[in-house]
Amino acid sequence: MNLGAGALDRVQWLRREIEFHNRAYYEQDAPTIPDQVFDTLFRELQELEAAHPELAAPDSPTQRVGGRPLAQFAPVKHAVPMLSIQTETDTGAGGAEHFDSRVRRELELADTNTGVEVEYVAELKFDGLAVSLRFEHGIFTQGATRGDGVTGEDITQNLKTIRDIPLRLAGKPPPLLEVRGEVYMRRDDLVRYNEKARARGEKPLANPRNGAAGSVRQLDPNVAAGRPLRFFAYGIGAVDGWNLPATQNELLDALAAFGLPVCAHRVVARGWRELADFHDRMGEERAQIPFDIDGVVYKVNSLATQNRLGFRSREPRWAVAHKYPAEEVRTVIAAIEIQVGRTGALTPVAKLQPVFVGGVTVSNATLHNEEEVRRKDVRVNDTVVVRRAGDVIPEVVAVVFDARPVNEAGKPLHPPFELPGTCPQCGSHVVHEEGGAIARCSGGLVCPAQARGALLHFVGRRAMDIEGLGDKLIDQLIAGGHVRTPADLYALTVPMLASLDRMGEKSAENLIQAIKKSRSTTLARFIFALGIRNVGESTAKDLARHFGALAALQGADAAALENVPGVGPAVAGSIVDFFAEKHNSEEIGRLFGACVHWEEHEGTASASTGPFVGKLFVLTGNLPGLKREEAKERIEAAGGKVSGSVSKKTSYVVAGEEAGSKLGRARELGVAILDEAGLLQLLQGEGA
Numbered sequence: 001m002n003l004g005a006g007a008l009d010r011v012q013w014l015r016r017e018i019e020f021h022n023r024a025y026y027e028q029d030a031p032t033i034p035d036q037v038f039d040t041l042f043r044e045l046q047e048l049e050a051a052h053p054e055l056a057a058p059d060s061p062t063q064r065v066g067g068r069p070l071a072q073f074a075p076v077k078h079a080v081p082m083l084s085i086q087t088e089t090d091t092g093a094g095g096a097e098h099f100d101s102r103v104r105r106e107l108e109l110a111d112t113n114t115g116v117e118v119e120y121v122a123e124l125k126f127d128g129l130a131v132s133l134r135f136e137h138g139i140f141t142q143g144a145t146r147g148d149g150v151t152g153e154d155i156t157q158n159l160k161t162i163r164d165i166p167l168r169l170a171g172k173p174p175p176l177l178e179v180r181g182e183v184y185m186r187r188d189d190l191v192r193y194n195e196k197a198r199a200r201g202e203k204p205l206a207n208p209r210n211g212a213a214g215s216v217r218q219l220d221p222n223v224a225a226g227r228p229l230r231f232f233a234y235g236i237g238a239v240d241g242w243n244l245p246a247t248q249n250e251l252l253d254a255l256a257a258f259g260l261p262v263c264a265h266r267v268v269a270r271g272w273r274e275l276a277d278f279h280d281r282m283g284e285e286r287a288q289i290p291f292d293i294d295g296v297v298y299k300v301n302s303l304a305t306q307n308r309l310g311f312r313s314r315e316p317r318w319a320v321a322h323k324y325p326a327e328e329v330r331t332v333i334a335a336i337e338i339q340v341g342r343t344g345a346l347t348p349v350a351k352l353q354p355v356f357v358g359g360v361t362v363s364n365a366t367l368h369n370e371e372e373v374r375r376k377d378v379r380v381n382d383t384v385v386v387r388r389a390g391d392v393i394p395e396v397v398a399v400v401f402d403a404r405p406v407n408e409a410g411k412p413l414h415p416p417f418e419l420p421g422t423c424p425q426c427g428s429h430v431v432h433e434e435g436g437a438i439a440r441c442s443g444g445l446v447c448p449a450q451a452r453g454a455l456l457h458f459v460g461r462r463a464m465d466i467e468g469l470g471d472k473l474i475d476q477l478i479a480g481g482h483v484r485t486p487a488d489l490y491a492l493t494v495p496m497l498a499s500l501d502r503m504g505e506k507s508a509e510n511l512i513q514a515i516k517k518s519r520s521t522t523l524a525r526f527i528f529a530l531g532i533r534n535v536g537e538s539t540a541k542d543l544a545r546h547f548g549a550l551a552a553l554q555g556a557d558a559a560a561l562e563n564v565p566g567v568g569p570a571v572a573g574s575i576v577d578f579f580a581e582k583h584n585s586e587e588i589g590r591l592f593g594a595c596v597h598w599e600e601h602e603g604t605a606s607a608s609t610g611p612f613v614g615k616l617f618v619l620t621g622n623l624p625g626l627k628r629e630e631a632k633e634r635i636e637a638a639g640g641k642v643s644g645s646v647s648k649k650t651s652y653v654v655a656g657e658e659a660g661s662k663l664g665r666a667r668e669l670g671v672a673i674l675d676e677a678g679l680l681q682l683l684q685g686e687g688a
């Protein structure tokens with residue numbers, strides 16, 4: 001048993017180690033140890049803290065997660081009120097000039113002193129939620145919303161889940177320091193989060209700002225913990241025992257030195273012209289900045305001068321928000337076009353009269369799907385409100401019905417929107433999936449919009465494995481009219497290929513060899529190569545094993561298909577739909593005509609015996625010794641299956657270096673996590 005002192009050392013070491021790996025994982029996105037090892041460290045710390053309550057600490061990494069849902073938030077009275085700032089309405093350079101002249105007037109730097117410029121700091125105005133963080137002797141003790149500025153809500157539990165917020169300040173922090181700043185979400189994080197939320201059947205977050213504000217006000221801290229929240233410090237509240245720096249700029253540097261995240265986009269500016277320059281520059285860069293801003297903030301740099309200027313009602317005289325034009329603008333729908341994606345999904349897209357919004361000129365906006373267009377009742381020639389939301393693609397928020405064009409009888413000129421029954425690209429008929437929400441072109445291999453994706457899939461390493469046929473070449477072949485469907489590949493010739501850009505005689509010959517070689521394949525690869533919706537590599541292997549011959553698969557109805565382990569109604573439906581399309585069968589016939597063949601009744605995939613029968617594995621990250629393919633083959637040889645996504649059915653997640661979201665998902669679901677060594681042990685028969 002550890003003595004107290006030994007336990008203390010170990011606990012301190014574990015905390016440092018865990019924080020280090022936390023930062024590597026969450027901030028640098030570059031995990032340094034397998035998650036299994038991380039979990040072991042974390043559990044050891046939890047156990048030590050439970051066994052030695054005297055060693056518990058509010059800044060321990062164990063304090064970031066968990067916690068019980070609250071019935072309501074407790075009120076927090078701010079020791080120093082959280083003020084708002086005045087907004088400069090002139091969105092042009094005038095904004096900076098007005099502010100500067102007000103400051104100069106207050107400071108009695110009359111026109112006679114025109115040579116003296118006031119020094120400012122220009123910062124970004126983050127579009128999230130203002131919070132106040134209280135650090136006592138460097139320990140994060142309480143976090144609060146702004147509320148009405150005087151009293152906010154205690155959201156400490158939620159803020160502790162934000163990895164950007166240190167639980168303990170670095171360096172020599174004062175006995176009391178309240179840090180003011182903004183909780184926000186990056187746009188890319190929101191897009192990724194929303195993809196996963198949709199996959200889980202949850203409602204996506206509308207935009208980063210709502211995402212941030214809604215998440216920190218969740219009563220259940222576990223919900224907040226699952227959201228990709230971040231934090232920027234921009235000021236201070238109550239302070240005790242600290243010699244404040246002389247300027248706002250140095251204050252921000254000091255906060256950064258305490259380990260608080262401070263945004264790098266800021267400048268010290270002399271006079272209004274330099275402020276206006278920053279406003280212009282950030283306005284141009286706005287679209288490239290990974291999070292939303294709604295303007296910039298100008299602050300008098302000297303804290304002494306800030307004090308001299310003081311406040312007017314609830315706003316400081318030394319700061320102003322200089323906004324950008326609204327991210328929501330009005331424009332007119334010139335047309336509604338139907339875009340066909342790589343998988344054949346039909347998406348209505350609004351063609352707009354070009355309009356400047358969120359730092360960019362937009363002329364397209366997604367309308368998501370037919371249902372959405374009908375719900376909003378968007379029609380051609382309508383005036384609409386457009387917003388550049390979390391997703392970089394702008395969206396149509398609403399129709400301005402008063403501005404809808406009508407005929408003499410007062411009836412709308414244009415009928416409600418309807419998706420066409422056939423694909424605008426190839427004329428194949430459109431099928432509706434998932435209760436009608438998704439419309440898809442059934443053209444499959446013959447639809448030109450899908451051709452590129454289908455061809456790339458067909459030639460892929462795990463499909464027909466044609467080496468040397470990349471996307472650039474495919475684009476050239478499609479553009480030149482040489483290839484439209486996979487079977488066309490088998491009619492290519494050396495002279496034809498050699499005539500293409502950047503293609504020599506030798507590489508043309510090599511490519512033709514690779515194409516020829518691909519003709520001898522396996523049933524499983526062939527099924528996978530067809531690119532049937534919902535049929536991944538592992539389903540293709542199951543189907544090959546079950547049916548043994550393509551004709552049997554083609555002839556199977558939904559019920560027969562659902563007899564295959566792992567094939568549910570959605571997969572069965574996709575397969576039936578695919579073979580029901582005449583052009584797909586014709587294409588298969590052409591491939592046979594091109595001598596594509598395989599051994600019938602082969603034992604393709606997983607062994608039906610072995611220690612891993614019935615076990616489902618997910619591989620993620622780079623394994624140090626094994627190649628991904630190798631690991632997969634060995635698992636399959638032992639009777640196991642490998643799938644691409646983690647679910648409750650997953651038996652093991654094998655995580656290597658740089659494992660990402662799958663690992664997080666495994667942790668969420670409590671799925672067993674192995675590293676390569678663990679997998680090898682299992683393979684050696686130490687009981688799966």
Ligand code: IVH
Pocket residue numbers: 083084085086123124125126127129130131181182234235297316319321
């Ligand atoms: S300073 C006394 N700096 O804008 C001045 N505020 O009305 C206190 N905001 O919701 C605010 N970025 O959360 C300041 N760099 C920044 C800011 C910023 C965003 C928000 C703030 C508040 C509003 C101010």
